[in-house]
Amino acid sequence: SPPNSAATAVNDSTSDEAWVWAQIKAEALRDAEAEPALASYLYSTILSHSSLERSLSFHLGNKLCSSTLLSTLLYDLFLNTFSSDPSLRAAAVADLRAARVRDPACVSFSHCLLNYKGFLACQAHRVAHKLWSESRRPLALALHSRISDVFAVDIHPGARLGKGLLFDHATGIVIGETAVVGNNVSILHHVTLGGTGKASGDRHPKIGDGVLIGAGATILGNVKIGEGAKIGAGSVVLIDVPLRSTAVGNPARLVGGKEKRSKDD
Amino acid sequence: SPPNSAATAVNDSTSDEAWVWAQIKAEALRDAEAEPALASYLYSTILSHSSLERSLSFHLGNKLCSSTLLSTLLYDLFLNTFSSDPSLRAAAVADLRAARVRDPACVSFSHCLLNYKGFLACQAHRVAHKLWSESRRPLALALHSRISDVFAVDIHPGARLGKGLLFDHATGIVIGETAVVGNNVSILHHVTLGGTGKASGDRHPKIGDGVLIGAGATILGNVKIGEGAKIGAGSVVLIDVPLRSTAVGNPARLVGGKEKRSKDD
Amino acid sequence: SPPNSAATAVNDSTSDEAWVWAQIKAEALRDAEAEPALASYLYSTILSHSSLERSLSFHLGNKLCSSTLLSTLLYDLFLNTFSSDPSLRAAAVADLRAARVRDPACVSFSHCLLNYKGFLACQAHRVAHKLWSESRRPLALALHSRISDVFAVDIHPGARLGKGLLFDHATGIVIGETAVVGNNVSILHHVTLGGTGKASGDRHPKIGDGVLIGAGATILGNVKIGEGAKIGAGSVVLIDVPLRSTAVGNPARLVGGKEKRSKDD
Structure with a gap:
């Protein structure tokens, strides 16, 4: 690969971010004009800000603050972290695109930015994870706790998440400390990536790229869910699931799966 | 039917609403006298108001407001909507009666009005649905998002709900955009009326009158749940369920059902 | 037993409480020094208080207050109740110890005190239960409703809970009016101890000492779960479960169990 590929990637990512932010401002302007009752809200959350990172930091600070954990502290924390780490901003943009593409109920980027608690919980988690990695536990x-209180989404700050994620509806999602989630994964509400209670150390699921996990599915233990696999709603999964296969039921069993699907590809 | 039947219905509904509101005020007065620590709370939420719609609008505005979506904006929005649409007030009264009749833990109308997040989420949804229908999306x-944040009840504003509904406990209920829920339906917590992810357009369940859906049941796709059917707790339903039958399990199968029950009727 | 055994028990409990509180203050001091951004938060929630009951009352008052149910009212209510009832303080200490011992993700007592919504909901419930028992319904x-709104944990104030409880993650837990939970029980998120809807009166589960209930399990009706039993994640339990046995599935069936386990003991 050419010596300037990293710089090119950053430039691509920056221009992608600028394009999405321009869309968000245009959407907010259109909505503020159509609905004067929302103008002040849209101004304070989007239109008054000069960048996506400032808008997101302001919105998260307001959502997650409490009388003892002040919005100013949180705003500074989010803004410093998003400003200094372009990969977090690129992940936020990928998540916004994932909601637009994969959720038929997502009508605009600003809809996702303002209203999707799965999106907001995920961005706040990425900041908590960075603090965790820097031993600011x-x-x-404290941030983890506020995310769980406010959004009912409980992602341990140790968990490692990819980008292009869609946490749809999101209420009740629980993701444990040693879980790993790949890129372009869709997770519905009430999904648990948990431990069996029998192990310590590395004890949570590893979810491959492009996996879809249906509402209320419970995946327990250090199991591997292969790339592109599908986990049915309400399944209880205690086993590895091969790539591109489907697991359903309680306890979950494989149905159809890789061999059958390979013929179709 | 006689030419004045609509007017009679409105009069009946109005006098029913007045009777329930008088009960609520009497209950709040009794409780404020028995528990002075609650007097100020009961005065601000119920006793200071001249009507059910004012009390409900004040209470919802306070519960759903944020630092950027002000309680005054929400109060005006709720009050204007409830004042101008008697059918929304009649639905609220029917829901209050449903909780009193069908939930053994509901001790009074004021208990439901003040404390049932399923009741409050449902009333706020009806306002969001009216805005949706008027293309004020x-x-x-924004209202939908606040309801999901505050009550952990996620009802898409496009969903059409009947009246006489009981959303018991209510935490984690998710109802999709094209779902329809009939009258006198009881839905427990963690129930999903969702999509399969395979379809767009009209993709969510249609729930008949008098259906009972147990805790944690997941109903997916554009399926029909017939009048008076029962869906067992924890079921995953991907099929139509005939009227007055019972579906249980993951995946759900029919047990007993119409024929058997018809003999008992 | 000797005539002064009750006094000895109180002394033991008091000194246990003092020891745990000293640990909490030391942890908070260490964290405030390591993370200046948290110093003000840790001072207001822990370091400025002279006892565990004052810290807990302040924290719960702040978490559970609303614009109509003031933090000062709640603080006084919690502090008066915890101060006058040593058994509630002993239960809180036992719960803190349970989290430290049984949850591998719990890094300190102060982590649990500040951040575990299951712990906080449980302590607030005990106060609500005392009010319920004194007919201050x-x-x-009102307290029950705030706990459900803020923590998404819905424990009816009539329910009787033991001590040494771990409500892990806790989002979506629902416990009905006539449920009884023993000592040293662990309950994961999305667990329901509910009614079948067919009975009134004493209609909820009775959970023995040392039981473990996995994520998303639904236990319905006035059934008995024996001491030391385990209920698998996602199970739907409508039957009695003997002591030290394991129930899994939907509907739940017993696997392994008492006889097998007795040989290993």
Whole structure:
């Protein structure tokens, strides 16, 4: 690969971010004109800000603050982190695109930015995870707790998440400390990536790229869900699931799957 | 039917609403006298108001407001909508009666009005649905988002709900955009009326009158649940369920059902 | 037993409480020094208080207050109740110890005190239950409602809970009015101890000491779950479960169990 590929990737990512942010401002302007009752809300959350990172930091700070954990502290924390780490901004943009493409109920980027608690919980988690990686654990855990209180989405700050994620509806999602989630994964509400209670250490699921996990599915233990697999709603999964196969039921069993699908590809 | 039947229905509904509101005020007065610590709370939420619609609008505005979506905006929005649409007030009264009759833990109308997040989420949804129908979609979606944040009840503003509904406990209920729920339906917590992810357009369940859906049941796709059917707790339903039958399990199968029950009727 | 055993028990409990509180203050001091951004938060929630009951009352008051149910009212209510009832303080200490011992993700007592919504919901419930027992039902129900709104944990104030409880993750837990939970029980998120809808009166599960209930399990009706039993994630339990046995599936069936386990003991 050419020596300037990293710089090119950053430039691509920056221009992608600028394009999405321009869309969001245009949507907010259109909505503020159509609905004067929302003008002040849209101005404070989107239109008054000069960048996606500022808008997102302001919105998260307001959502997650409490009388003892002040919005100013949170705003500074989010803005400093998003400003200094382009990969977090690129992940946010990929998540916004994922909602637009994969959720038929997502009508605009600004709809996702303002209203999707799965999106907001995921962005706040990425900041908590960075704090956790830097051994700033008490602050990471305080943020984790506020995300769980406010959004009912409980992602341990140790969990490692990819990008292009859609946490649809999101209420009740629980993701444990040693879980890993790949890129372009869709997770519905009430999904658990948890432990069996029998192990310590590396004890949570590893979810491959492009996996779809249906509402209320419970995946327990250090199992591998292969790339492109599908987990049915309400399944209880205690086993590895091969790539591109489907697991359903309680306990989950494989149905159809890789061999059958390979013929169709 | 006689030419004045519509007017009679409105009069009946109005006098029913007045009777329930008088009960609520009497209950709040009794409770404020028995528990002075609650007097100020009961005065601000119920006793200071001249009508059910004012009390409900004040309570919802306070519950759903944020630092950027002000309680005054929400109060005006709720009050204007409830004042101008008697069918929304009649539905609220029918829901209050449903909780009193069908939930053994509901001790009074004021208990439901003040404390049942399923009741409050449902009333706020009806306002969001009216906004949605009037193409005021950004405001409908902002309200939808606040209802999901505050009550952990996620009803898309496009969903059409009947009246006499009981959303018991209510945490984690998710109802999709094209779902339809009939009258006198009881839905427990963690119930999903969702899509399969395979379809767009009209993709969510249609729930008949008098259906009972147990805790944690997941109903997916454009399926029909017939009048008076029962869906067992934890079921995953991907099929039509005939009227007055019972479906249980994952995947759900029919048990007993119409024929058997007809003999008992 | 000797005549002063009760006094000894109180002394033991008091000194246990003092030891845990000293640990919490030391942890908070260490964290405030390591993370200046949290110093003000840790000072207001822990370091400025002279006892565990004051810290807990302040934290719960702030978490559960609303614009109509003021934090000062709640703080006084919690502090008066915890101060006058040593058994509630002993239960809180036992719950803190349970989280430290049984949850591998719990890094300190202060982590649990500040951040575990299951712990906080449980302590607030105990106060609501005391009010309920004293026939102060409107206040008990107002508190119940706030706990459900803020933590998405819905424990009816009539339910009787033991001590040494771990409500892990906790989102979506629902426990009905006539449920009884023993000591040293672990309950994961999305667990329901509910009614079948067919009975009134004593209609909810009775959970023995040391039971473990996995994520998303639904236990319905006045059934008995024996001491030390395990209920698998996602199970739907409508039957009695003997002591030290394991129930899994939908509907749940017993697997392994008492006889097999007795040999291993």
